[in-house]
Amino acid sequence: xxxxxxxxxxxxxxxxxxxxxxxxxxxxxxxxxxxxxxxxxxxxxxxxxxxxxxxxxxxxxxxxxxxxxxxxxxxxxxxxxxxxxxxxxxxxxxxxxxxxxxxxxxxxxxxxxxxxxxxxxxxxxxxxxxxxxxxxxxxxxxxxxxxxxxxxxxxxxxxxxxxxxxxxxxxxxxxxxxxxxxxxxxxxxxxxxxxxxxxxxxxxxxxxxxxxxxxxxxxxxxxxxxxxxxxxxxxxxxxxxxxxxxxxxxxxxxxxxxxxxxxxxxxxxxxxxxxxxxxxxxxxxxxxxxxxxxxxxxxxxxxxxxxxx
Numbered sequence: 001x002x003x004x005x006x007x008x009x010x011x012x013x014x015x016x017x018x019x020x021x022x023x024x025x026x027x028x029x030x031x032x033x034x035x036x037x038x039x040x041x042x043x044x045x046x047x048x049x050x051x052x053x054x055x056x057x058x059x060x061x062x063x064x065x066x067x068x069x070x071x072x073x074x075x076x077x078x079x080x081x082x083x084x085x086x087x088x089x090x091x092x093x094x095x096x097x098x099x100x101x102x103x104x105x106x107x108x109x110x111x112x113x114x115x116x117x118x119x120x121x122x123x124x125x126x127x128x129x130x131x132x133x134x135x136x137x138x139x140x141x142x143x144x145x146x147x148x149x150x151x152x153x154x155x156x157x158x159x160x161x162x163x164x165x166x167x168x169x170x171x172x173x174x175x176x177x178x179x180x181x182x183x184x185x186x187x188x189x190x191x192x193x194x195x196x197x198x199x200x201x202x203x204x205x206x207x208x209x210x211x212x213x214x215x216x217x218x219x220x221x222x223x224x225x226x227x228x229x230x231x232x233x234x235x236x237x238x239x240x241x242x243x244x245x246x247x248x249x250x251x252x253x254x255x256x257x258x259x260x261x262x263x264x265x266x267x268x269x270x271x272x273x274x275x276x277x278x279x280x281x282x283x284x285x286x287x288x289x290x291x292x293x294x295x296x297x298x299x300x301x302x303x304x305x306x307x308x309x
Contacts, residue, residue, distance in 0.1 A: 064173045064272045067249045069099040071169040071182045072287055073199055074143060075113075075302075076161040085308050087113055087196050094130065094161070096139070097169060097252070105133040105291075106252050107142070108259075111220065115198035115261065116205060122264025126220045129228070129257040136291045143293070163287045163303045165199050166280070171249050172271050177206045178245035179266050185277035186285060191306015204271065206262040207246040214242040221258060228256035 077084040078091040093113040097106045109130040116123035133139040145160035169182040181204040184190070190199060210216075212228050213235075222228075234251060238244050246252055246259065280286075282300065287293050301309035 065170045066173055066178065066247060067099050067171040068275075069097055069102075069169055070286060071167050072096040072098070072163060072291070073165040073197065074161040075164055075193075075197065076143070077159040079159075080157050082157075082159060083309070091158075092161070093197055095127075099249070103134050104253065105136065105139050107131045107133065107139065108252075110261070113197065115203060116263030117198065118200065118203045118205065118263050120264055122262070125261045125263075126217075127259050127261055128222060129252055129255055129259075132253060132255055140292050160298065162298055162309060163293065164193050164197055165303070166285065166287050167277050168275060170271075170273055170275050171207070171246060172273055173245075173247055174206075174266055174271060176245065177208075177265070178247045178249075179271060180205050180207050180246075180261070181268070181271055181273070181275055183275050183277045185280045186287075187304050187306045188279070189306065191302075193302045193306050193308055195306075202268070202275075203263075204266050204268065206265050208243040208260045208262065209246055209251045210258040210260070211238040211242050211244070212256075212258070213238075216258075222256055226256050228254050228258070230254060230257070 072095075074094040074096065075084075075090050076092040076094075078089055081089045081091075084090055090113055093110050095108045095110060095115075097108065098104075107130045108127050111126040111128075114125065116125045131139075131142060133142070143161035145158060147155055147157050149155055165184050166186045167182050167184040169180060172179045172181060181202070183202045184194075184199065187194065190201065194200070210221075212230065230251070234248075234254075243260070244251070251257055252259075282288070282295070282304065285303065287299075287303065288295055293299055298309045301307050
């Protein structure tokens with residue numbers, strides 16, 4: 001893969017990498033028609049998910065899903081780390097959501113580099129909408145490896161991101177909350193990579209959007225021009241509150257939107273939906289077929305075997 005050299009003022013800082021990744025995204029040109037064709041060829045999430053669970057039907061409830069689609073998990077090793085072996089070697093952990101029937105792909109960065117536990121352990125993990133892509137090629141470029149120059153350390157390498165899983169998801173209205181639920185399709189059996197990031201065969205988290213006009217907890221939050229500017233129709237939903245459910249899901253269509261993923265609050269039978277995946281293999285994996293990532297040991301080993309690469 002060709003590597004583009006970029007200038008950076010300091011060695012390995014978050015600011016350097018943010019500028020570098022901004023430059024990579026800015027260079028990508030949208031190819032919406034190509035993405036529409038890929039999405040239309042196999043709308044798998046919509047086809048696999050029944051509209052209402054038997055429990056919900058028996059209780060006379062209709063489907064609570066606000067949105068369905070495909071979910072992908074990615075991790076990027078730290079600067080100059082070619083062979084990561086654990087979370088200490090990881091720079092970023094991302095959750096990518098591709099809604100059914102839409103062109104966009106949302107890339108969400110999770111601050112602790114792990115998902116909260118869906119069970120009794122629970123947990124609250126801060127995250128933010130890092131980028132919105134209108135085309136899989138732009139996402140591919142963003143996740144690719146690159147090199148850049150620093151004044152103090154010379155040439156540095158930012159490794160390519162690796163896929164750690166793919167599946168289907170739904171965002172569901174539950175009481176006064178919104179819940180992100182997913183079912184994993186790859187890998188068939190979770191391994192050490194998935195264990196490290198808290199990726200399970202299935203998971204669910206309450207999603208709460210942060211009011212950008214409110215204060216952030218110490219050590220968390222985006223600053224300056226990275227903070228979101230919601231349109232008035234979304235800002236008005238907060239009122240005087242600091243948090244609001246991801247309802248409507250268009251809250252997630254804005255770069256810089258901050259959110260909290262909360263585990264342990266919702267049992268799967270309480271969601272009122274059916275969400276199921278189907279077997280995948282190297283030929284059908286959408287991370288390669290639709291998102292166009294290149295197949296190599298670095299991309300196939302964590303995705304299919306659950307091992308670090």
